[in-house]
Amino acid sequence: MALAGRLVDIHTHVYLPRYCSLLRSRNTVPRILTSSHDGKPDDRLLILDHEPSGGRPVGPQYWDRDEKIKFMDRHGIDLSVVSSANPWLDFLPASEAKTLASQLNEDLEQYCSESPQLSPSLKRLYGFGLLPLVPEISIAALLETVEQIYKLSYLKGIIMGTRGIGKGLDDEALDPVWAALEKTGLVVFLHPHYGVDEKAWGDKDNGHVLPLALGFPFETTIATTRLILAGVLDRFPSLRILLAHSGGALPQLSSRLASCIDHDPVVASRLSHDARWYLGKLYFDAVAYGPEELGFVSDVIARSARFGSGSPATLDKTVDRTLGSKRMLFGTDHPFFPPLQSTEKWKSVVENLQAIDAVSGWGQAEKEGVRGDNALSLFNLV
Numbered sequence: 001m002a003l004a005g006r007l008v009d010i011h012t013h014v015y016l017p018r019y020c021s022l023l024r025s026r027n028t029v030p031r032i033l034t035s036s037h038d039g040k041p042d043d044r045l046l047i048l049d050h051e052p053s054g055g056r057p058v059g060p061q062y063w064d065r066d067e068k069i070k071f072m073d074r075h076g077i078d079l080s081v082v083s084s085a086n087p088w089l090d091f092l093p094a095s096e097a098k099t100l101a102s103q104l105n106e107d108l109e110q111y112c113s114e115s116p117q118l119s120p121s122l123k124r125l126y127g128f129g130l131l132p133l134v135p136e137i138s139i140a141a142l143l144e145t146v147e148q149i150y151k152l153s154y155l156k157g158i159i160m161g162t163r164g165i166g167k168g169l170d171d172e173a174l175d176p177v178w179a180a181l182e183k184t185g186l187v188v189f190l191h192p193h194y195g196v197d198e199k200a201w202g203d204k205d206n207g208h209v210l211p212l213a214l215g216f217p218f219e220t221t222i223a224t225t226r227l228i229l230a231g232v233l234d235r236f237p238s239l240r241i242l243l244a245h246s247g248g249a250l251p252q253l254s255s256r257l258a259s260c261i262d263h264d265p266v267v268a269s270r271l272s273h274d275a276r277w278y279l280g281k282l283y284f285d286a287v288a289y290g291p292e293e294l295g296f297v298s299d300v301i302a303r304s305a306r307f308g309s310g311s312p313a314t315l316d317k318t319v320d321r322t323l324g325s326k327r328m329l330f331g332t333d334h335p336f337f338p339p340l341q342s343t344e345k346w347k348s349v350v351e352n353l354q355a356i357d358a359v360s361g362w363g364q365a366e367k368e369g370v371r372g373d374n375a376l377s378l379f380n381l382v
């Protein structure tokens with residue numbers, strides 16, 4: 001692989017200028033509140049329910065391509081696959097969502113196509129497009145947008161939330177969309193926004209910690225589990241789905257899930273495989289911040305092969321965690337999680353890189369795979 005050893009960020013977001021204009025024009029969440037302080041702009045981003053008063057500071061790092069490249073340079077990132085940040089188009093009526101999706105896809109194509117060259121054949125930026133996944137959208141409109149994204153040369157996948165067209169990702173109405181995504185080979189980046197019922201967080205002010213650390217990954221866990229239970233991965237076995245935040249709690253809960261399925265008369269005979277097998281069909285970002293977590297996820301991915309044969313799985317052997325690493329990919333979550341005090345490098349990025357480096361049982365090849373080579377293969381950038 002000519003580009004081996006490159007650092008590739010597959011979890012990095014943007015609010016494109018056209019989307020920011022929409023957020024600035026709104027007076028309910030999601031919105032950007034514009035104001036100034038001592039003559040300087042003091043814009044605030046409000047996207048989550050119950051943002052601390054006034055929202056979070058938002059500036060050019062959220063929309064400006066030069067800022068993205070500066071961030072990449074500062075952290076030694078060669079190439080990024082950029083996605084629009086949540087909540088995407090979820091809050092818009094169908095016709096508006098359709099028009100904006102196609103405009104934002106064109107905008108992202110331009111954002112990437114005008115980025116610096118990494119090599120004679122590669123740019124530094126590629127992207128995940130957006131589908132107008134909102135209630136009352138027609139399936140034809142979704143398929144048209146899949147086709148649009150497929151034809152845009154710098155867009156290599158789509159980012160998707162967990163609500164589908166209102167009934168979640170286990171809605172059979174989405175089957176033609178999965179079929180089109182499978183056929184085009186576009187990578188589906190599954191990303192949370194809503195978390196779980198806020199009542200779970202109690203009355204204490206814990207800032208964003210509980211919704212982001214737990215709510216986001218729990219949402220991904222539930223959405224992916226519903227996808228598995230609905231047989232989507234049986235019907236569309238070549239779908240390439242990349243899970244945000246290392247799949248949330250799904251790796252940890254996958255044996256419990258398998259056992260609950262086995263003991264449930266409604267579901268026991270529904271799936272073609274043991275639930276643990278499906279984890280080996282998925283891809284996981286390496287945004288977990290700790291080597292033990294990354295090692296564990298790669299074990300669970302590697303273990304899935306035991307459940308493929310139809311004969312009872314042998315559980316007494318250790319798995320080869322190097323195999324699981326091939327489905328894991330470095331990410332930063334930029335521009336989220338900036339350091340609270342200004343530092344040259346962001347702790348959130350450094351920690352994820354150090355975690356990859358410290359996974360026991362991964363050799364140089366596995367670490368380079370997770371740092372970039374796996375992404376170059378997944379996105380056909382080699």
Ligand code: 5CU
Binds near residue numbers: 013212
């Ligand atoms: O900090 C946050 O709110 C977020 C967010 O909204 N989306 C994301 O991808 N990461 C962090």
